[in-house]
Amino acid sequence: MKALRVSAPGRVEILTVPDPIPGPGEILVRVDRVGICATDRKLVARPRRPGLVLGHEIAGTLGDGSPVGVHPDVGCGDCLHCRAGFENRCPDRCSIGVDRDGGLAELVAVPAGHVLPLGGVEVSLAPLLEPLACCLHAIDLLGVAPSEQVLVVGAGPMGLLATLALKALGARVVVSQRSPQRRQHALAVGADAAIGPDEDPRAALGQAPTAAIVTAPTAEALAWALRRVEVGGRVHAFAGLPGDRSIDANVVHYRHLSLIGSTGSRLRDYVRARDLVAGGHLDLRRLPLRPVALHEVPAVLEGTERESAKVIVAMERSSE
Numbered sequence: 343m344k345a346l347r348v349s350a351p352g353r354v355e356i357l358t359v360p361d362p363i364p365g366p367g368e369i370l371v372r373v374d375r376v377g378i379c380a381t382d383r384k385l386v387a388r389p390r391r392p393g394l395v396l397g398h399e400i401a402g403t404l405g406d407g408s409p410v411g412v413h414p415d416v417g418c419g420d421c422l423h424c425r426a427g428f429e430n431r432c433p434d435r436c437s438i439g440v441d442r443d444g445g446l447a448e449l450v451a452v453p454a455g456h457v458l459p460l461g462g463v464e465v466s467l468a469p470l471l472e473p474l475a476c477c478l479h480a481i482d483l484l485g486v487a488p489s490e491q492v493l494v495v496g497a498g499p500m501g502l503l504a505t506l507a508l509k510a511l512g513a514r515v516v517v518s519q520r521s522p523q524r525r526q527h528a529l530a531v532g533a534d535a536a537i538g539p540d541e542d543p544r545a546a547l548g549q550a551p552t553a554a555i556v557t558a559p560t561a562e563a564l565a566w567a568l569r570r571v572e573v574g575g576r577v578h579a580f581a582g583l584p585g586d587r588s589i590d591a592n593v594v595h596y597r598h599l600s601l602i603g604s605t606g607s608r609l610r611d612y613v614r615a616r617d618l619v620a621g622g623h624l625d626l627r628r629l630p631l632r633p634v635a636l637h638e639v640p641a642v643l644e645g646t647e648r649e650s651a652k653v654i655v656a657m658e659r660s661s662e
């Protein structure tokens with residue numbers, strides 16, 4: 343089968359490789375669509391495992407043709423975190439497309455419990471269920487209440503998905519974003535206001551936001567949010583930051599803030615994401631999408647350009 347692998351730091355290649363052999367309790371998914379995100383770019387720039395097949399935002403079909411999505415964060419099933427249902431916190435987590443071979447291939451082997459029926463969600467949109475699940479997880483940890491004022495920092499695909507999720511929950515959302523084009527995207531997916539970093543979210547919403555999700559991957563963006571939420575507010579550090587980054591702990595102390603973080607999602611976040619979309623409560627078609635073919639992915643992953651649209655790969659079939 344054809345697969346896209348990390349060949350060296352900063353390099354990927356499309357190769358013909360043997361079909362994956364499912365382990366005990368695993369099944370093969372025939373891949374239709376795969377989303378690309380910042381995690382993939384990090385895994386290319388700084389490979390954890392040479393030869394890794396990328397792709398953790400996966401939609402495809404089973405042998406009988408039924409459409410499925412993949413929840414990629416697979417825990418050991420036995421530790422404190424897994425038993426509490428937080429497989430994304432498992433120290434022995436083996437995430438598909440991150441720690442083990444993923445979905446930028448014709449076939450991917452997945453533990454059966456992490457393969458979920460799409461319940462009517464279009465296959466072409468289903469790769470978005472994984473990043474949406476990560477957003478729902480963050481929103482859950484923040485404890486956002488309906489009608490609460492929430493600040494989203496960054497209007498890349500993650501910020502836009504977080505905005506869609508917050509609007510589906512009934513929150514009022516102000517998005518902060520430097521690029522005017524991306525601010526337009528935020529308004530198009532339903533943000534109540536979109537502002538530049540030199541503007542005040544309090545003025546945009548009529549009152550200061552009491553919670554924030556920082557999807558922009560800079561320490562400056564996180565520091566900005568810590569100063570813009572209401573005293574006593576909660577801030578979620580959603581994006582990993584390059585290199586060592588420090589924040590001013592006194593801002594957290596004197597402003598009575600809660601600083602929260604998470605990465606990935608739980609299986610139940612993925613199920614919630616699917617049910618929200620399948621039930622018509624959240625329209626993923628509002629997100630700007632850029633469909634690409636597998637042969638275009640090396641240019642996407644090796645380039646430095648950060649496109650504002652979400653890249654979705656349509657897999658090519660070399661054989662049946």
Ligand SMILES: [Zn+2]
Binds near residue numbers: 381398399
């Ligand atoms: Zn991702």
Ligand SMILES: [Zn+2]
Binds near residue numbers: 419422432433434435
């Ligand atoms: Zn575990």
